[in-house]
Amino acid sequence: MADKEIKSAKDVVSEFLESLAGSADLDARTVASISALRDEGKLTKTNLLRRLEADRAADPAAPVQEAGGDD
């Protein structure tokens, strides 16, 4: 982007994800999975579906884990 007043796409998405952290009305695991996959540059439909499947199978009391191991 040539213009400094306009946010880059990367900043728009990053700031958006930061704003979601801690939202009480959102599933924390889902938010964490999206953020982690994006940080790894692996945010695709297939990878996210796989991550959500693992999240559903996980013990609800277990702490939210960091991402890793997707294609």
Next chain:
Amino acid sequence: MTKLRHLNAAAFRGARFDLPLDFTKDHRSVAIYGENAAGKSTITDALEWFVNDKVEHLWRDDCKQEALRHAQCGDGDITQVKIAFQGQELSGTKSLSADLKTSVAYSNDACEQLVKNINEDNFYLRHAQITGFLAKTKGEKRKQIASIIGYDEIVQFRDVIQQTKNALQKEAAYTSAKARLDQLKSKSMELAGEQLTTKAGFYHKANALAGPMALKTAIADEKSYEDALKELRAKGSDPQKIKAAERLGQLEKSCNSFKDELEAVKSALAAFEAPNNELCKEKENVSKLRIGEFLAKGNQIIADGIYSDPNCPFCLSDYDLDQLQQEVGTRLAAMAALQQKFDSVKVLKDKLIEAITNAGRRAKSFGDDYADLDTFKKLITETGGGADTLRQLFKDINKSFEAFEPLPTSDTLNVKLDDLAALADSSAEQAQEEAGKLKLTEQEEAITKLIATLASLHELVGTYLRHDTTVKRYQAQFLTLEKIFDAFIKVQNEALQAVLDKISGDVGAFYAKLHPKENVDKVRLRMIGEEGVEFEYSFHGNPTQPPQKYLSESHLNSLGIVLFLANARIFNKKARFLVLDDIVTSFDTGHRRRLLRLLKEEFADWQIVLLTHESVWFDLIKRELRESGWLFKEVKADSDNGILLDESPATFRSLIEAKRGKLDVTNDLRKLLEATLKEICYALEVKVAFRFNDVNERRMADELTSQLRSTLKSKSPETAKHSVFSDLAGSTLIANLGSHDNPEPIVGEDIDVVLEDIDKLAALFICGKCNRPVRADANVPGEKKVSCSCGHCKIDWKD
């Protein structure tokens, strides 16, 4: 930012030989005129190919590298585009061989980086692009604008969230769990007269049902529930008899459920078989679906310019990246359709697997729970075998689906399932009969019935809660995705609107300059609806959209042009040059003049390459922009030489050098002589017969030579006697020039003789130092002579 210093295309599109375009050291703007089909767009195509590795309008119609080579190119001819940019040693050459292999050489890394950066800029506009953008839907406009301003990641993020949410809602595990909840609620109504969906609800109902039995135990949890059952059994004459009746009742129920589950397997198998076998016919293509993401990611990497070496990024074999990208794009489109088919078969497969799993568990449970019932040995044995059959079917289905091998015919399997169902049916009847033989008292029967009801409700609630957990986990995820999507749309729209506002400032101002006082103003781009982008404008004072509603073709054309100009001015990072290729076809003269003034005022420090096929418009450009330092060129097409940008002696000399020994150069020699004579005659004000317009340009060498000698005889008699005139008159070229279609080609040594004659003629009148001709109005003070610009070359000249 940079501008163009020099461009040369050879063996490229319309240019058979070198097509040089020098923008001078001042990087001047240039207007180029050429009749329709003269090949002027070769210049735009050359720039586009050099920078973007493809020519969009050709690639879109599946005309790729082959279409870049001049039609008359031989195997030895290399298609080349050379571009030099403003700045020290910033140049590159892109070549395309006869076997369509592309290679690029840059002067240095800085130039390579510069070209990569220019690739992200918008620097050319063709008429088709304008109409193409305006015809897009609002959603497509949003995507295109996002792409122009580098917001692709926003679009990708949005799409992943939306696609995942949609896919999640269709997953079989979710849909079947949800359907099962409804079934369990109905069953609960049937058994308990109310929908029991919680453990607390069950305990409450159990206490109510057990009320007439006046139990001491109040059911409040799992332990008290088990204690209550024991207390109930103890109320009969023989707790063992009650326990036996209870088990027979459970067995009867299990047999009936097993029968239904086997039917569900048969039904799901029938639904799956045909579509799966149909899908297996496309085995090769379906198996490649797995590499879809790999291809899409790879394609994106190439599109983003992250990988630009002329080979396959995976196997590193030589491959043109454009071609690779196009091929991958086509494959991805075909994959999308097949993926849809695959997904629907997968849903059927998941349902079948679930049905097999349910029936398999039940089959195994007979052996686990009722092995001690001697009278049901056949049921235990057969269901054990049935469990094996169902386990094998489970494996076969998964294997078939993963390997894309058709399932073997299910006839034998169906017979086995039918036999099992018949056995389950008869076993249910047998269990009922055996329970009857226990001869329970009325109270014992009431107790047994109550225990069976409680056990059924207990199991039902347990199953309900298990499925409810599945559904709730899914719902938590897609409700979260939905909220994220909705929130992100707002963020996306705000971010886009901020950019649109930025662009709109220029769009509105530029449009107002093109169309002042025309009842259309306040033109801006705006987010429309949920997430579309559209032009909004005020028409007779009323805000409205879309533009097609009231605007004429030329107004729509203007919108496209001003959007391009505004985008370029705001977002171009490196390209400070713009190519406008035939963009004003629907403009009248007044609006064309306004466009020129807009360029002159708002883009004075930009380099513009303006191409047109309209001579009137070209004349207008000359009048308006000559004083701004613009260059003016005319493209002429020739069936032998392709397109040429000028007809100067230097052009024909380089053509003759390029063609000599390979192709006939007779016409080029003639044109060289004519061009030389025209230059001399113009400078010496040689008078020739009046002719109209273009015909005036088409004067042959013999006429020009004759009139030049005639002028010289009166003004410079000694010069007129120079031997070059008699040499030229006797040369093959002049001697045979009765027509332009000289039937006798000039070859070999004769070419040298003609070139020497032309050189002698040029040496007489054109200065070797300043390369300018002697002019009739350049009198040498104190001498009866005229000279060239620098005064070095002189001839006698009478007043």
